[in-house]
Amino acid sequence: MAHTNCEHLLADLSDYIDGEAADAVCAEIERHLADCADCRAVVDTLRKTIYLYRNLPQPALPEATRTRLLAAFTFDTAPDT
Amino acid sequence: MFTAARIAHYASLAAIIWRMTIELHAPDVALTAMSGDEGDLIQRLRAGDKSACAECIDRHSAGVYRLALRMVNDPHEAEDIVQETFLNAFKAIDSFEGRAGLGTWLYRIAYNTALMRLRKKQPLYVSIDATSTGNEEEGLTTPLQLFDWCCLPEEDFQTSEARTELERAIAELPETLRAVFVLRELEGLSTDETAQVLNVSVANVKVRLHRARLWLRERLAGYFTELASQATEQTAHT
Numbered sequence: 001m002a003h004t005n006c007e008h009l010l011a012d013l014s015d016y017i018d019g020e021a022a023d024a025v026c027a028e029i030e031r032h033l034a035d036c037a038d039c040r041a042v043v044d045t046l047r048k049t050i051y052l053y054r055n056l057p058q059p060a061l062p063e064a065t066r067t068r069l070l071a072a073f074t075f076d077t078a079p080d081t
Numbered sequence: 082m083f084t085a086a087r088i089a090h091y092a093s094l095a096a097i098i099w100r101m102t103i104e105l106h107a108p109d110v111a112l113t114a115m116s117g118d119e120g121d122l123i124q125r126l127r128a129g130d131k132s133a134c135a136e137c138i139d140r141h142s143a144g145v146y147r148l149a150l151r152m153v154n155d156p157h158e159a160e161d162i163v164q165e166t167f168l169n170a171f172k173a174i175d176s177f178e179g180r181a182g183l184g185t186w187l188y189r190i191a192y193n194t195a196l197m198r199l200r201k202k203q204p205l206y207v208s209i210d211a212t213s214t215g216n217e218e219e220g221l222t223t224p225l226q227l228f229d230w231c232c233l234p235e236e237d238f239q240t241s242e243a244r245t246e247l248e249r250a251i252a253e254l255p256e257t258l259r260a261v262f263v264l265r266e267l268e269g270l271s272t273d274e275t276a277q278v279l280n281v282s283v284a285n286v287k288v289r290l291h292r293a294r295l296w297l298r299e300r301l302a303g304y305f306t307e308l309a310s311q312a313t314e315q316t317a318h319t
């Protein structure tokens with residue numbers, strides 16, 4: 001992060017990676033990346049970070065928890081009589 | 082004395098829960114179309130239909146559990162939060178007007194329930210961190226890890242060690258960033274829906290998500306840079 005506008009571009013990197021940055025902002029970032037190895041490393045590894053967590057297996061609801069929940073709300077609750 | 086204090090405590094909790102269940106009905110919340118299917122489910126929940134409770138639990142408990150687990154990092158406590166969430170939701174179902182989807186509303190109740198538990202456990206930490214809106218719009222932390230580890234062999238990213246590292250990083254995300262991160266990136270909610278769940282602005286969701294991503298990148302860089310340097314050393318020795 002040696003150049004003066006590295007930090008200035010940092011705020012727009014998520015929009016850039018998500019394809020949500022305005023054309024002018026994209027062009028500015030791409031011009032900068034062509035010339036700045038540090039920012040290229042940040043963008044590459046930020047993309048990789050996103051890829052990794054989006055492909056992380058998510059915790060499942062344990063079957064026992066699901067069974068207890070269903071029991072609590074569908075059998076154990078007394079009707080208002 | 083003890084009993085009176087407990088009653089006061091539960092009364093204040095009830096007031097908080099009541100506020101958080103009705104907040105989603107504020108007029109400034111975008112009106113989202115309720116699907117006929119969901120409308121039907123809500124009608125049945127209001128009528129006290131037990132099979133509707135089961136259907137609602139089947140549809141939404143997995144997501145509510147994942148959010149709770151990511152918030153408190155403890156499966157038993159996550160289960161308690163899921164129980165409380167559905168209990169409070171079924172009690173307050175008459176006040177649910179469908180301005181947000183039922184799923185969004187349940188995430189909101191679960192988030193607030195988890196937050197109350199964290200606040201009780203770590204009052205200082207959570208009260209300063211989770212409710213503060215300061216610092217949000219200030220400059221981002223400059224990235225310090227500048228080694229490009231993205232081109233390590235794919236198998237290095239698929240090890241259980243790498244997955245554990247990533248899980249640990251998510252668990253250590255600062256409180257204010259974690260809920261946004263989980264809802265947007267892991268649960269797949271839109272920016273608008275996430276803003277509704279957390280009762281913050283859309284701009285705030287975007288800033289927090291960007292911070293969370295940068296934070297995770299920085300946190301993972303330590304591990305993967307080390308891995309890359311080990312690989313380089315091995316190549317040098319052969």
Ligand SMILES: [Zn+2]
Binds near residue numbers: 002032039
């Ligand atoms: Zn740069």
